[in-house]
């Protein structure tokens with residue numbers, strides 16, 4: 001079953017009194033029970049997509065799409081109230097800087113208990129309900145591997161370590177038993193042990209509870225350990241998407257290939273100490289967007305035709321947007 005279906009999502013933002021397309025015809029489909037990775041260099045628009053999905057973008061920005069539905073319901077035409085209600089029930093987001101999405105003036109205990117949906121509470125009287133909420137909060141903390149629940153629940157956000165904040169955010173995300181968890185770069189800057197714990201945790205909620213996960217990252221090794229499907233983003237455009245194994249075996253887009261080549265363990269045939277092939281240059285700023293295919297100035301395969309934006313093409317469940325894809329030269 002398709003949960004989230006996005007077709008041609010475009011976001012125009014005003015910078016220095018000019019409107020620019022920070023997202024340009026983004027496509028993404030998330031299925032029930034899927035771990036879907038969204039990958040791309042820093043500045044490619046991953047967090048903007050997350051915010052667009054949950055309606056957390058400034059109102060003055062222009063957002064359009066041919067389709068943006070959650071279980072068939074149109075997210076763009078429903079009222080803000082209905083959208084908030086639906087998202088609160090079905091989608092949980094762990095934003096990129098989690099501490100900023102917590103209220104600094106409230107203890108973590110209070111914030112976690114507020115997230116518990118009413119239908120999980122069975123007791124009638126408020127004092128019984130308080131005990132019930134406390135028990136549920138402790139259970140959630142244990143589930144995400146926070147053993148010292150007393151200290152955690154009594155602390156304010158700034159009083160706990162980063163990796164504990166991240167686990168706490170996962171507990172908050174699980175509280176409402178959502179259908180989809182969106183984790184925006186949940187392991188950035190973490191040391192290996194904490195990173196492994198977070199990845200295992202997300203995989204477990206997917207396997208045990210069947211929750212779908214949109215895993216946003218530029219860490220290809222982390223992605224390969226858990227995701228089954230991958231959407232690749234470059235400079236606000238979706239360049240390729242498909243089954244992760246397929247993409248690793250046979251990427252069609254030069255950018256996807258460059259990304260894969262930049263992670264050594266993705267290439268079995270890489271001899272020791274061989275130089276990593278990657279693209280020259282850096283991702284352009286929104287003020288200097290190339291016309292047509294935005295990879296053009298960095299792409300070794302670029303030709304004159306690339307000043308036209310390539311159409312999306314499909315091979316089974318594999319989609320790509322490139323005029324001169326890899327592996328198609330002989331055809």
Ligand SMILES: Nc1ncnc2c1ncn2[C@@H]1O[C@H](COP(=O)(O)OP(=O)(O)OP(=O)(O)O)[C@@H](O)[C@H]1O
Pocket residue numbers: 013015022040041042043044045046047048049096185218285286
């Ligand atoms: N509030 C804003 N005002 C102006 N430009 C913005 C704003 N938020 C994001 N951008 C720009 O939009 C582009 C995409 O930003 P975004 O944060 O979505 O990138 P990202 O892929 O999440 O990067 P990272 O991996 O570093 O988190 C960047 O060029 C960024 O500078």
Ligand code: SF4
Pocket residue numbers: 253254255293294295296297299300301302303306310321322323324325
């Ligand atoms: S369309 Fe052209 S510039 Fe863009 S990735 Fe393909 S070959 Fe390179």
Ligand SMILES: [Mg+2]
Pocket residue numbers: 046047048096184185
């Ligand atoms: Mg981001």
